[in-house]
Structures are given as C-alpha cells and as structure tokens.
Amino acid sequence: MKALHVITGLGVGGAEQQLRLLLRHLPAQCDVVTLTNPGPVAEGLTADGVEVTHLGMTGNRDVGVLPRLTRLIRAGGYDLVHTHLYRACLYGRIAARIAGVEAVVATEHSIGATRLEGRPHSAGVRGLYLAGERLGRTTVAVSPTVAERLRHWGVPGQRIRVIPNGIEAPRFRYDAARRKEARAFHGLPEEAYIVGGVGRLAPGKRFDLLVQALALLPLDVWLLLVGGGPEAEVLRRTARDLGVADRVVLTGERPYLPDSRDDAPDLVALLSAMDVLASPSPEESFGLAVVEALAAGLPVLYASCPAVEDLAADAAPGARRVTGGAGAYAREVLRLRAAGPGERTVPDVVHRYDIAHTARQLMDLYTATLAGSNPEVSSP
Template sequence: MRALHIITGLGVGGAEQQLRLLLRHLPAQCDVVTLTNPGPVAAGLAADGVRVTHLGMGGNRDLGALPRLTRLIRAGGYDLVHTHLYRACLYGRIAARLAGVRAVVATEHSIGDTRLEGRPLTAGVRALYLAGERLGCTTVAVSPTVAERLRHWGVPEPRIRVIPNGIDAPRFRFDEVGRKEARMHYGLPEDAYVVGGVGRLAPGKRFDLLLRALSRLPGDVRLLLVGGGPEEAALRRTARNLGVADRVVLTGERPYLPHPRDDAPGLVDLLSAMDVLASPSTEEAFGLAVVEALAAGLPVLYASCPAVEDLPPDAAPGARRVTGSTGAYVRELLRLRAAGPDERTAPDAVHRYDIACSARQLMDVYTAALAGSTLEVSSP
C-alpha cells in the first residue's frame, strides 16, 4: 500500500510529532507533503527515511497550491491519502479527489468546543469544514470527546472512527541523569521545584495563568515552558511585569529527542527535569502532553484532558482536574510541593495509549477505505 500524508506544517507540535511516530509503526509505504513550514519534524521524518515534500503554500488562500498538490498526488500513484490539520484536510481532500484517489482519510487532532486549531469556530469555518469532510471516506477522532463534537457538528456517525493518539511510553521513562543535565543546561537549581508546561504558546493554552500563579508561589519555584508560538513575546512581557522573569525558562520548540548536533535537551529530558506538569488549557482534543507527562511519572494538573477524562477514575491517580483560575492552581501546586516527590512510575492510563495499537487500528481504517466501506466508532 502506498499512502500519502498531507499536513499543514511540520513544526514541533502534537499532531506533527504524532505523525512521525505513527509512520514508524505503519506497515505501509508512506510519503509526506507539508503545505508550509518544513520545520524540525520534517528533518526528523527525513532522518527516518520518509520522503518529505514542501509544497510552499503561501497562505490559506493560495489557490495555486491546489493544482500543484493534485499533480503531486497523481504522479505518486498513491492508493490512499491521509490528511492532518484543518488547511491540509481541506486542500488535501479536494486534491485527492481531483487526482482520482477515492480512499481519503483524515485525522481530527484539534477541534474544541469553541475553537479549531486556535481559530474561532464561526459558521463559515464550520460550513467549510463539513463541505471538505464529505469528500473523504473516514474521519479519525483522537478521542471519544472529539467524536462527540464531530457528531454534534453534523458529521455522520458511520464516518467517524475513534483512534486515540499513542505514545512510545518507555521513551518517556524518568531519567535522573537527563534531569540533572536538563536543569544544568537551563540554569535551574537542583533543589528548585519546577512547574512545567508543554504546548504551543498560543492564547488557548492559557500559560499566562501559570505566570500569575508563579508570582504567588515561593521563590524556589520555577516555571519551565516548552514550546513556541505567537504568544512568546507576550508571555515574556507578562513575566517581567509580574517580577518573575528570572524564575521562568522558555525553551522554544523542542523535539522529543535532540538532533546529534543540538546540545539543548529534548522533551524527554525536560519532562524528567520537571516536578509537576500543569496544563491549564480548557479546550484540549486529547491532551498528549498530559499523557507524556504521566509516562514520565509526573503528577499532572489539568483543566481539560479527554485522554484522562474518557478513562475510569482510577486509571491516572496522579492526574488531577483543576477547575477555576489562578488561585486554584496556586493551591494545588502548594499542596503537591508540600507532599514532596513520589515514585516516578507511569500509571495504567499510559499503557492504554500505545502507539503500536493506534497504528494497527489505523491500518484497519485504511483497509476499509480501500475496500469502499467504513468502520463503526470504537473506544480506546
């Protein structure tokens, strides 16, 4: 089977890194097209032996990208096209159909109650989404929560298949050496209590809440934010205004594992360097950073995480939902700090999200799409 994956960009983000991890486990010959931003994940895919093509799309309204993408699909002789993220799903589905590919699958990574990949869910966005969705065979939802949102939007239930994001859990196992090296690299004292946040620096992630919480926490508490995005300058300005800039580290985008020529630690070691992960975003589609933190044995405070909320209550005893704003996070962080460190072991929830299992389920979807059928919704 020859499959082409089309994604909006390949910067360091959850959907992008999930794609790379999936391709390591899919028993199919896969190429990748990125419409824009061939960032670090593109380099990682190339290092894995995956052919990556940058389409050079100029923006959402670069209609000239459509014939270029159509020609590329037709020339590749692909059996199936799989699209990821809003822009790629829209252009990719149309191009696949124009190229004569009937088996078209999409994964919905980032739909929230009121926003889609950071953009407000207006009537126009919804109408365009539904028009594109009808050109595919199956839409994969990364959680039952996302599946329910799709049904509410009007996507027919037989077209939806739940396949949760997966992780390579052993990779995230706590590493004492990695912890020390990561702290040393960023100047974090060995005895500091480090609150971590992982994700795109965008308004919806609400990392400014963690800065306000930090200003009310003891001086030995540090904040380590891993990710890049449009809010970076605003977050640095807020930290200065709150008088906590010297207690905040913003690492920028970091891959799971650093490139051999990159001396900065990767996400795996950065998770080891943390004492708790805080995820104040209220509109997560899955909560990949939370699951990765749990795999590293971290306690987690979250506002929204379908990956945990869709499981039995005892599956992730180290994860605690926090309702409320700054004060609620301050209280929970003080409670965890006072309780002291616990054994850094992964809970049962982590083992429910195995990337090899997700890849097997996705291959079932591919087989059904090629056979011209659909599969019923299933749970993780």
C-alpha cells in the same frame, strides 16, 4: 499499500510530531506533503527515510496549491490519501478526489469546544469544514470527546472512527541523570521545585495563568515552559511585570525525538527535570502533553484532557483537574510540594495509548477503506 499524508505544516506541534511517530510504526509505504512551514519535524521525517515535499503555500487562499497537489498525487500512484489539520484536510481531500483517489481518510486533531486550531467556530468555518469532510471516506477522531464534537457539528456518526493518539511510553521513563543535566543546562537550581508546561505558546494554551500563579508561590518554585509560539514575548513581559522573570525559563521548541545535532535537552529530559506538569488549556482534543508527563511519572494538573477524562477515574490517579485561575493552580502546586516527591510510577492510562496499537488500528482502517467497507474501530 502506498499512502500520502498531507499536513498543513511540519513545525514542532502535537499533530506534527504524532505524524512522525506514527509513520515509524505504520507497515505501509508513506510519503508526506506539507503545504507550508517545513520545520524541524520535516527534517526528522527526512532523517527517518520518509520523502517530504513542501508545496510552498503562501496562505489559506493560495488556491494555486491545489493543481500542484493534484499532480503530485497522480504522479505518485497513491492508493490512499490521509490528511491532517484544517487547511490540509480541505485542500487534500479536494485534490485527492480530482486525482481519482477515492480512499481518503482525515484525522481531526484539534477541534475544541469553541475553537478549531485557534479559529472561533463560525458558520463559515463550520460550513467549509463540512463541505470538505463529505469528500472523504472517514474522519478519525483522536478521542471520544472529539467524536462527539464532530457529531454535534453535523458529521454523520457512521463516518467517524475513534483512534487515539499514541506515545512510546518507555522513551519517557524518568531518568535522574538526565534530570540533573537538563536543570544544569537551563540554570534551574537542583533544589528548586519545577512547575512545567509543554505546548505551543499561543493564547489558547493559557500559560499566562502559570506565570501569574508563580507570583503567588515561594521563591524556590520555578516555571519551565517548553514550546515556541507567538506568546513567548508576552509571557516574558508578564513575568517581568510580576517580578518573577528570574524564575521563568522558556526553552523554545524541543523535539519529542532527539536530534543528534542539538546538544540542548530534548522533551524527555525536560520532563524528567520537572516536579509537576500543568496544562491550563481549557480546550484540548486529546491532551498529549498530559499523557507524556504521566509516562514520566509526573503528577499533572490540567484544565482539559479528554485522554484522561474519557476513561475511568482510577486510570490516572496522578492527574487532577483544576477549575479556576492562577490562585487555584498555586494552591494545587503547594499541595503537591507539601506531599513530597512520589515514586514516579506510570499509571494505567499511559499503557492504553501505545503508538503501536494506534498504528494497528489505523492500518485496519486503511485496509477496510481500500476494500470499500467502513468497519468499527475499537478505542483502547
């Protein structure tokens, strides 16, 4: 089987890193096309031996990318096309059909309750999404919550399959030595209590709440934000205005998988350096950072996390939903600090999201799609 994955960009993001990890476990020949932004994940995929093509798309309305993508699909002789993220799903589905490939699968990574990849839900966004969706065979939802949102939008239930994101849980195992090294690298005091946040520094992630919460917390509490994005300078300015800039560290984008050319701590080491992970984003499709933090044995405070909320309450005893603003997060941090460090145990929820299991489910879907059938795919 030869498959082409089409994605909007390959910077350091959840969907992008999930694709790289998935391709390490899929028993199929896979190439990747990125419409724009061939960033660190593109370099990682190339290092893994995956052929990556950048089409140089200049914007959402750069329709010139369509014939280029169509020619590439025809020339590659692909059996199946799998698209990821809004822009790539639209252009990829159209190009695949023009190229004569009927086996088209899409993964919906980022549909929230009111926004789709940062775009407010509008009649135009929804109409374009549904028009493109009809050109594929199956839309993969990364959680039951996303599946329900797709049905609410008007995607027929029989076209939706739930295949969750996955992680390599052992990779995230807590490491005391790496904790010490990561803290030393970023100037974090060994005795400090570190609140961490992981994700794109964009308005929808609401990391400003954590900066505001820090101003309500004792001086031995620090904030470590892992990620890059347009809100970085806004967060720095907020920290300066609140008088907590000396206790806020922004690492920039850090890869899930380490880069041997980069001496800075990777995501796994940074999770070991934290004492609690906070995820204040009110609209998540899955909550990958939460699952990764739980795999590191961290307690987690979150506003939205379908990966936890779609399961039984006892699946993730170390995760607590926080309702409210900065004050609520500050109170929860104080509660956890007072309770003292835990055993860094890994809860059951983590084992439900094994990337090898995700890859097997996806391969079953590929096989069925090529056979012209559309079987049920079980969730974990």
